[in-house]
Amino acid sequence: MFELLHKKISAIISINEDELNYCKTLFVPKKLRKRQYLLQEGDVCKYQAFVEKGMLRSYHIDENGTEHILQFASEGWWMADLSSYLTGEPSLFNIEALEDSQLLLLSKFSWDTLMQRIPKFEHYFRIIIQNHLIATQKRVMQSHTETPEEMYLKFVQTYPECIKRIPQHMIASYLGISRETLSRLRKHLVSHG
């Protein structure tokens, strides 16, 4: 249940067995079925979710009813609406399971407790959040600075195993391009190697 989390943590900080066992007591083991929600718009985001198995997506629906996908998270990734999580304000986002998933959820209180009791977790989470911030900045700039082809190739690089697991229309939504453009782009890439 905690194998991947342990592996990911150990890649950044070293923890002994006692510390790992303590850490385990703070996470909520949660199974979500495909299409179930972890978070709905208007809720306060109570948890950061670590994906042991499966895949999540976070998205927002605009006034016209169009979905805008913010992020995907597959095995080993974290997902949350950090703004809502940290401020307690209602979220603008939805977090949904794209597949049957096994998650480990960390509440704000448990997160603070973990970092207080085992201070080296401050370093672990700082690295996680720092990487997230860098990725978010890149994402914000992406649509201004990159062509659809460049964005798509970057996407394949970032989420290599996910291509087969994410429906095309969602990839298009994530990249901010139409399905037709994506379809054309993919055909072009296939035929031109």
Next chain:
Amino acid sequence: MAAKKTIAIIGAAGEMGSAIAKALINSNYRLLLMSRNKGNIGKLYAYLKRTSPSAEVAVIECEKEACWEADIILLAVPYKVEKEVAEKIREVATQKIAIDLSNPLNETYDYLITTPDTSAAEELQTALPNSKVVKAFNTIFACEFAQATTTEKQTKTFIAGNDKEALETVSEIAIAIGLTPVLCGSLSAARNLEQMMLQLIELKTEENYNNLIGLNIHRHSPVTFKSVIR
């Protein structure tokens, strides 16, 4: 709209489990039903789907799977099997609410088999050290749940626990069922609640009442009860 919370009812085919499942079927909770009695659980499921076709309800084969998917766990099992169930679910019940509605009575229902310095709820908390055990519904007879939304809410449900948020969540479930929750304090108050049920059963036996009696507590002043739901 808030994402639906999932309640796993362990022992759902039993008297209390099925009564609560029926009372919650039209509420905003997703229900997972688990019971060792496969025949009866099938009948319950069929009944629930018939009365509420759009309700989100599923039968889960094993306790661990049901509790893994759940946000809230309701142990509608007899006191004597609670620890056995706790052992099966402990790993996946971490940081989750576990509702204990049991009454630790002897076979003839005339005394409690727990010692005065503890309660079934506190024993369950020891068996599930990382869960948030809440005592609730133990002073309610199963038939009360069917009446709850239709009769005047005279019967109160007494709730005790150590975690404030867990108490809020269980109070919300009580209200969804149609009961009025009354907070009784920390989990050690479960000792009182288990004694109260013993008294209620004794009254029922002595006076030959049927199960349609309940405990009420009221104040003479118009002040409402201390409850986290304002």
